[in-house]
Amino acid sequence: MSDDQDTMDEWAAALAEAEEADQDGAEAEVAELEELQDSGANLSADEKRKLDTILDIPVTISMEVGRSKINIRNLLQLNQGSVVELDRVAGEPLDVLVNGTLIAHGEVVVVNDKFGIRLTDVISQVERIKKLR
Numbered sequence: 001m002s003d004d005q006d007t008m009d010e011w012a013a014a015l016a017e018a019e020e021a022d023q024d025g026a027e028a029e030v031a032e033l034e035e036l037q038d039s040g041a042n043l044s045a046d047e048k049r050k051l052d053t054i055l056d057i058p059v060t061i062s063m064e065v066g067r068s069k070i071n072i073r074n075l076l077q078l079n080q081g082s083v084v085e086l087d088r089v090a091g092e093p094l095d096v097l098v099n100g101t102l103i104a105h106g107e108v109v110v111v112n113d114k115f116g117i118r119l120t121d122v123i124s125q126v127e128r129i130k131k132l133r
Helices: 001-022 045-055 072-076 125-132
Strands: 063-064 095-099 101-111 114-122
Touching: 045 063, 095 114, 101 125
Parallel strands: none
Antiparallel strands: 063 095, 095 101, 101 114
16 A cells, blocks of 8 residues: 555544544534435546546645734744734634635544544535636
């Protein structure tokens, strides 16, 4: 097994364990999900090739804790140990951005001494399209 696969398995196990711990004290709600449909069966070979090309495009995903506006004078006075106040309250969800576009909100998790993010709310495609205009 590759190192990437091992890391993914560790993450999956840790997230499942964390989810299990969260649910021990609370009753779980049943979510109604739409049935997934395999639309790939209806694609031509050319369309599948085009889709594969798109799926291989790298994107930058980033998590934003918060923002702050300061003037250049204050920026130049920052040094080790300085504190910059952000526009977020502690415990508020982080923004998950793909190429600078908000796609979800999440919370920080720690797995094997590495930070990660658990998505708590994914922005719908309709809302994302509205923000592009």
